[in-house]
Amino acid sequence: xxxxxxxxxxxxxxxxxxxxxxxxxxxxxxxxxxxxxxxxxxxxxxxxxxxxxxxxxxxxxxxxxxxxxxxxxxxxxxxxxxxxxxxxxxxxxxxxxxxxxxxxxxxxxxxxxxxxxxxxxxxxxxxxxxxxxxxxxxxxxxxxxxxxxxxxxxxxxxxxxxxxxxxxxxxxxxxxxxxxxxxxxxxxxxxxxxxxxxxxxxxxxxxxxxxxxxxxxxxxxxxxxxxxxxxxxxxxxxxxxxxxxxxxxxxxxxxxxxxxxxxxxxxxxxxxxxxxxxxxxxxxxxxxxxxxxxxxxxxxxxxxxxxxxxxxxxxxxxxxxxxxxxxxxxxxxxxxxxxxxxxxxxxxxxxxxxxxxxxxxxxxxxxx
Amino acid sequence: xxxxxxxxxxxxxxxxxxxxxxxxxxxxxxxxxxxxxxxxxxxxxxxxxxxxxxxxxxxxxxxxxxxxxxxxxxxxxxxxxxxxxxxxxxxxxxxxxxxxxxxxxxxxxxxxxxxxxxxxxxxxxxxxxxxxxxxxxxxxxxxxxxxxxxxxxxxxxxxxxxxxxxxxxxxxxxxxxxxxxxxxxxxxxxxxxxxxxxxxxxxxxxxxxxxxxxxxxxxxxxxxxxxxxxxxxxxxxxxxxxxxxxxxxxxxxxxxxxxxxxxxxxxxxxxxxxxxxxxxxxxxxxxxxxxxxxxxxxxxxxxxxxxxxxxxxxxxxxxxxxxxxxxxxxxxxxxxxxxxxxxxxxxxxxxxxxxxxxxxxxxxxxxx
Numbered sequence: 099x100x101x102x103x104x105x106x107x108x109x110x111x112x113x114x115x116x117x118x119x120x121x122x123x124x125x126x127x128x129x130x131x132x133x134x135x136x137x138x139x140x141x142x143x144x145x146x147x148x149x150x151x152x153x154x155x156x157x158x159x160x161x162x163x164x165x166x167x168x169x170x171x172x173x174x175x176x177x178x179x180x181x182x183x184x185x186x187x188x189x190x191x192x193x194x195x196x197x198x199x200x201x202x203x204x205x206x207x208x209x210x211x212x213x214x215x216x217x218x219x220x221x222x223x224x225x226x227x228x229x230x231x232x233x234x235x236x237x238x239x240x241x242x243x244x245x246x247x248x249x250x251x252x253x254x255x256x257x258x259x260x261x262x263x264x265x266x267x268x269x270x271x272x273x274x275x276x277x278x279x280x281x282x283x284x285x286x287x288x289x290x291x292x293x294x295x296x297x298x299x300x301x302x303x304x305x306x307x308x309x310x311x312x313x314x315x316x317x318x319x320x321x322x323x324x325x326x327x328x329x330x331x332x333x334x335x336x337x338x339x340x341x342x343x344x345x346x347x348x349x350x351x352x353x354x355x356x357x358x359x360x361x362x363x364x365x366x367x368x369x370x371x372x373x374x375x376x377x378x379x380x381x382x383x384x385x386x387x388x389x390x391x392x393x394x395x396x397x398x399x400x401x402x403x404x405x406x407x408x409x410x411x412x413x414x415x416x417x418x419x420x421x422x423x424x425x426x427x428x429x430x431x432x433x434x435x436x437x438x439x440x441x442x443x444x445x446x447x448x449x450x451x452x453x454x455x456x457x458x459x460x461x462x463x464x465x466x
Numbered sequence: 467x468x469x470x471x472x473x474x475x476x477x478x479x480x481x482x483x484x485x486x487x488x489x490x491x492x493x494x495x496x497x498x499x500x501x502x503x504x505x506x507x508x509x510x511x512x513x514x515x516x517x518x519x520x521x522x523x524x525x526x527x528x529x530x531x532x533x534x535x536x537x538x539x540x541x542x543x544x545x546x547x548x549x550x551x552x553x554x555x556x557x558x559x560x561x562x563x564x565x566x567x568x569x570x571x572x573x574x575x576x577x578x579x580x581x582x583x584x585x586x587x588x589x590x591x592x593x594x595x596x597x598x599x600x601x602x603x604x605x606x607x608x609x610x611x612x613x614x615x616x617x618x619x620x621x622x623x624x625x626x627x628x629x630x631x632x633x634x635x636x637x638x639x640x641x642x643x644x645x646x647x648x649x650x651x652x653x654x655x656x657x658x659x660x661x662x663x664x665x666x667x668x669x670x671x672x673x674x675x676x677x678x679x680x681x682x683x684x685x686x687x688x689x690x691x692x693x694x695x696x697x698x699x700x701x702x703x704x705x706x707x708x709x710x711x712x713x714x715x716x717x718x719x720x721x722x723x724x725x726x727x728x729x730x731x732x733x734x735x736x737x738x739x740x741x742x743x744x745x746x747x748x749x750x751x752x753x754x755x756x757x758x759x760x761x762x763x764x765x766x767x768x769x770x771x772x773x774x775x776x777x778x779x780x781x782x783x784x785x786x787x788x789x790x791x792x793x794x795x796x797x798x799x800x801x802x803x804x805x806x807x808x809x810x811x812x813x814x815x816x817x818x819x820x821x822x823x824x825x826x827x828x829x830x831x832x833x834x
Contacts, residue, residue, distance in 0.1 A: 126727065126729050127729065127730060128727070128728045128729055128730070128732070129730060130730055131730035132730075137730070153729075154729075154730060155729040155730030155731045156730075157730060157731050161730070179729065181769045182769075201769070203773075204769070230769075230770045230773070231773070231774075231777070232765075232769075232770030232771070232772075232773025232774035232775075232777065233769065233770050233773045234773070271724045271774060273713045273714065274467065274685075274714065274715065277685075296726070296770065296774075297724050297725060297726045297727075297763070297765065297770065297774050298724075298727075299722070299723045299724055299725050299740075300723055300725060300740050300741070300744055302673065302702075302705060302706065302709060303709045303713075303722070303723070304727075305670065305673050305674060305677070306673060306677045306681075306706060306709035306710055306713055307709070307713045309673070309674045309675075309677035309678050309681065310677050310678065310681035310682075310685075310710065310713055310714065313674075313677065313678035313681065313682065314678075314681065314682055314685060317642075317645075317678075317682060327726070327727035328727055329725040329726065329727055329728065329736065329737060329740050329764075330727075330737065332727075334670075335727070337670060338670065338674060341670060341671045341674035341675070342674055342678065345641045345671075345674055345675045345678055346641065346642065346678065347642065354667070354671070355667045355668055355671070356639045356665045356666075356667055357665060357667050357668060357697040358664070358665045358695070358697065359494065359496070359665075359666075359672075359695035359696055359697055359698075359700075359703070360496045360697065361494050361495065361496055361521075361522075361523040361547065362495060362496070362497060362498050362499035362500075362505070362522060362523035362524075362525060362529070363523045363525050364496070368697065369697060369698065372667075372668050372697045373668070376668055395665070396697075397600075397665065401549045401550075401569070401572070401598075401600075401601065402598045402600030402601050402664065402665065403600070404600075405571075405598070405599070405600025405601045405602070406599075406600035406639060406664075406665050407600075409599070409600065
């Protein structure tokens with residue numbers, strides 16, 4: 099992994115973006131903003147899943163009062179998503195938004211932009227220049243150049259007004275185009291980047307596209323906050339975001355299951371066991387200690403099983419209707435298949451108790 | 467994208483690997499090899515999903531006769547997966563396997579390896595040196611170095627016996643370790659690579675890890691055939707593999723849905739529409755013409771909708787219970803929400819008919 103790109107730090111509410119802060123996870127509500135209860139419910143679910151910033155569409159004047167009430171009650175900073183109508187940005191700032199996202203493709207008049215900047219400056223909140231390939235009005239050779247040019251032009255207007263609390267996103271539904279755009283932009287400014295692939299599609303395809311796009315950039319040290327777009331439940335967006343960050347060891351969110359795909363050698367119901375373990379882990383107390391990195395191997399046979407299981411903190415390598423429990427590379431004991439789940443849960447809990455007793459807390463937790 | 471790494475070409479049955487052949491998709495059966503009917507059913511499902519090579523575990527002598535029958539009836543080349551018992555490799559070659567995978571961690575005696583090489587050479591089939599981080603016996607500074615060293619040592623034995631029809635895989639359940647290993651190896655030999663993350667875990671996490679790992683390497687021109695390991699149905703492995711290749715424009719497998727994640731602006735049931743469209747597309751005739759690249763945008767509102775919809779081959783940008791149908795950037799007509807699916811399917815079919823009439827076939831199809 100390359101060193102992370104040096105970026106300015108901005109703050110969305112209590113969440114730091116850039117300047118070496120942990121890479122934060124955001125999502126966007128899919129409920130009608132005017133339905134306050136439904137939107138608050140979605141935000142609560144997002145928070146429980148690990149989301150740290152929620153974006154909300156502010157479509158019209160009738161959304162401003164609901165936005166205000168949502169901001170008051172949401173236990174998470176809210177970024178207002180503004181398009182077409184500059185007045186809505188001013189109103190959203192008045193309503194208490196912790197950040198504003200503008201789309202250079204549809205809020206263009208200099209005097210409008212300047213008025214929004216003035217208001218954001220007074221409220222001490224940052225602005226995101228959120229470029230999407232689907233709404234661009236600049237000319238350049240390639241789509242990535244168009245996105246970069248659009249963002250740079252917009253940033254200049256903000257800078258001229260003495261405003262630097264800027265985040266930038268350059269999203270296309272094309273993975274390669276998006277990667278190219280962020281790479282180019284990373285050499286041209288030090289503003290923190292919000293990463294994402296836009297309109298990435300239905301769940302599986304969007305997960306693949308986002309993992310490749312966001313994952314490639316993060317490996318190059320590019321990216322300060324991420325939002326995974328899925329045509330699916332917003333909680334799943336957070337789940338995918340967490341897996342991307344943990345796969346790259348940028349953050350950890352508790353136990354990770356290492357499990358084999360199974361094959362003709364497997365003589366236990368590994369898929370069932372892993373599903374069961376996942377569901378048990380998801381209902382475990384999500385307190386700070388359970389965010390400690392921990393690998394739990396569940397391997398279906400003797401080929402890679404013992405190896406993988408012994409590298410993991412805890413592991414089981416299964417045989418015929420039975421298995422061997424490992425702890426930090428050492429065999430603990432033999433188990434029946436029916437004992438796998440309870441033994442693993444017990445070991446995981448013991449690991450947390452142990453960590454709690456010897457250190458001051460998991461790193462990721464302390465930094466939030 | 468970097469130019470693809472130059473590699474020697476090997477053949478698994480009718481599928482070319484390396485030497486600029488299209489990147490092929492493989493999977494591994496999860497059924498008991500001795501259950502011939504179940505294994506053949508799984509192979510048929512894999513084929514329907516787009517899998518091009520199936521690997522089968524050969525666990526013991528009792529698996530050899532079933533393997534032979536499976537090879538005779540499977541409409542796909544079969545790679546035999548061998549561990550621990552050298553004789554099984556010889557028997558699998560006799561049974562007609564199109565390729566043999568050996569694990570350097572557990573078939574080690576020089577004379578055993580030489581006997582297998584001799585038999586593979588006579589049968590004109592390639593061998594894969596399939597290193598897994600969970601079963602290694604070499605010493606080196608890092609895990610990636612260990613994997614590389616293990617594969618190189620093994621390759622030397624094969625080379626000394628005059629055998630060069632070699633494929634190499636270096637799989638760890640750690641994404642960064644795996645990427646590092648393949649990168650190092652790519653500078654040390656010209657054998658084609660089989661890419662994958664091993665024991666990647668349950669569906670979503672494994673999809674994320676595999677997309678990042680395999681996607682990163684493919685962008686660097688590394689990789690000739692891929693296998694996605696999921697603790698889930700093998701058909702899903704093929705689905706994820708196809709999405710990885712199509713996201714990077716390395717291969718295309720028919721229509722791609724570009725759809726927005728929806729937000730408070732959306733006034734149609736976009737999730738429902740997209741799911742419905744997906745299921746309609748999956749049951750469409752999978753003949754060669756339907757493998758033509760085609761982007762179908764389904765956008766929930768006016769913000770990026772018209773832009774994304776107009777860049778796509780076909781698209782809908784929805785408004786309140788209605789939408790606008792685009793074809794190659796031009797508005798065709800306004801539609802009611804209830805007409806979305808049938809209109810899109812009709813347009814997709816018309817696109818295929820058009821392609822069929824003006825060219826010799828989609829590129830990806832001609833190359834297989």
